[in-house]
Amino acid sequence: MGETPPFLADPGTTRESIMRATYLALCEHGYAGLTIQRIGESFEKSKSLLYHHYDDKDELLLAFLQFMLEEHEASVPETADGDAVDRLDAVLDAMLAPSLAAEHEEFTAAMVELRAQAAHDERYREQFAEHDRAFRDRLVDVIEDGIDAGTFREVDPASVAEFLSTTVAGAMTRRVTGGDDVAATAARDELDDYVDRVLLAED
Amino acid sequence: MGETPPFLADPGTTRESIMRATYLALCEHGYAGLTIQRIGESFEKSKSLLYHHYDDKDELLLAFLQFMLEEHEASVPETADGDAVDRLDAVLDAMLAPSLAAEHEEFTAAMVELRAQAAHDERYREQFAEHDRAFRDRLVDVIEDGIDAGTFREVDPASVAEFLSTTVAGAMTRRVTGGDDVAATAARDELDDYVDRVLLAED
Numbered sequence: 001m002g003e004t005p006p007f008l009a010d011p012g013t014t015r016e017s018i019m020r021a022t023y024l025a026l027c028e029h030g031y032a033g034l035t036i037q038r039i040g041e042s043f044e045k046s047k048s049l050l051y052h053h054y055d056d057k058d059e060l061l062l063a064f065l066q067f068m069l070e071e072h073e074a075s076v077p078e079t080a081d082g083d084a085v086d087r088l089d090a091v092l093d094a095m096l097a098p099s100l101a102a103e104h105e106e107f108t109a110a111m112v113e114l115r116a117q118a119a120h121d122e123r124y125r126e127q128f129a130e131h132d133r134a135f136r137d138r139l140v141d142v143i144e145d146g147i148d149a150g151t152f153r154e155v156d157p158a159s160v161a162e163f164l165s166t167t168v169a170g171a172m173t174r175r176v177t178g179g180d181d182v183a184a185t186a187a188r189d190e191l192d193d194y195v196d197r198v199l200l201a202e203d
Numbered sequence: 204m205g206e207t208p209p210f211l212a213d214p215g216t217t218r219e220s221i222m223r224a225t226y227l228a229l230c231e232h233g234y235a236g237l238t239i240q241r242i243g244e245s246f247e248k249s250k251s252l253l254y255h256h257y258d259d260k261d262e263l264l265l266a267f268l269q270f271m272l273e274e275h276e277a278s279v280p281e282t283a284d285g286d287a288v289d290r291l292d293a294v295l296d297a298m299l300a301p302s303l304a305a306e307h308e309e310f311t312a313a314m315v316e317l318r319a320q321a322a323h324d325e326r327y328r329e330q331f332a333e334h335d336r337a338f339r340d341r342l343v344d345v346i347e348d349g350i351d352a353g354t355f356r357e358v359d360p361a362s363v364a365e366f367l368s369t370t371v372a373g374a375m376t377r378r379v380t381g382g383d384d385v386a387a388t389a390a391r392d393e394l395d396d397y398v399d400r401v402l403l404a405e406d
Contacts, residue, residue: 116319162389170373186365
């Protein structure tokens with residue numbers, strides 16, 4: 001607990017310091033135990049600054065969610081160049097890594113907890129829907145390029161992208177809620193076969 | 204809100220009444236807003252009975268988690284007979300239904316919220332790990348039978364079962380946190396192709 005991912009290691013602005021404190025409090029206490037008091041305990045500056053920037057816990061947590069989703073989107077590798085298979089492999093390799101560094105595992109746990117809030121909070125659901133759409137659209141681009149180049153069969157890009165996004169979301173969830181990394185490793189292996197046998201055009 | 208799945212509609216014992224009240228309170232307030240007070244408000248009997256059966260909220264919620272996991276396992280169709288492909292299809296059809304009745308959607312949302320607690324609570328993680336193992340083992344049985352019968356190729360049954368479990372978990376999660384049923388529908392469609400082209404033996 002308490003290790004911060006690189007994007008939070010050295011906050012440059014008050015907003016980033018608040019995001020860092022929120023992240024540390026979430027990792028330590030879980031979402032259900034997250035209070036302004038506890039966020040303040042992880043905050044290096046005057047607690048009054050918390051209230052200066054955010055009216056209440058609700059507003060702070062929604063800003064934190066947006067911040068986390070932006071960081072998560074930034075973690076998807078850029079793959080504008082190259083063969084569609086290599087580009088798809090790069091995304092799947094990054095999202096389904098065999099193991100995670102401690103700070104990345106804590107980040108994943110925090111994301112899984114935030115996502116679960118969407119089950120009962122429309123505002124979280126809207127943000128995750130947008131985030132899911134952005135990830136899916138990046139996969140759609142790769143798949144469409146692969147079809148255009150004759151690398152992939154004439155599959156339905158939206159359906160394939162939704163499916164891959166769903167498997168990635170399941171692996172993220174199971175990795176931190178079921179105890180090990182087998183979920184991601186098995187998904188990566190089987191998606192290799194899926195790409196080979198379902199997506200790849202027969203030469 | 205407030206519709207109960209069939210297994211909770213008509214509680215026969217005090218324990219079942221407590222589980223029903225906990226379920227209703229979770230659906231209404233979300234996990235983060237779940238208190239003994241609120242569970243008591245959904246409970247038809249004397250609140251003192253809550254404390255008679257469970258020492259504290261922690262103990263009650265762990266019992267509730269176990270109850271929910273048992274119900275979820277009972278919802279997986281029994282498929283002892285028949286062709287391996289038909290048995291696998293039956294499980295995937297049930298777990299990746301195109302849409303859910305309102306009460307089943309609330310059940311799914313409750314499960315997603317409970318699972319997220321495992322990110323910060325070892326006791327929840329152990330229970331979900333056991334639940335995931337039970338589901339995976341049922342899939343392993345079907346896949347092994349399919350290999351033995353020559354229906355499936357010589358795939359790695361554990362890897363395939365982990366992958367399918369992961370996709371199902373992702374679809375459950377995204378269905379209630381991203382706003383629609385497309386995740387499950389797309390996963391079902393693509394898994395059809397995966398079964399056809401990766402699992403099925405060439406005749």
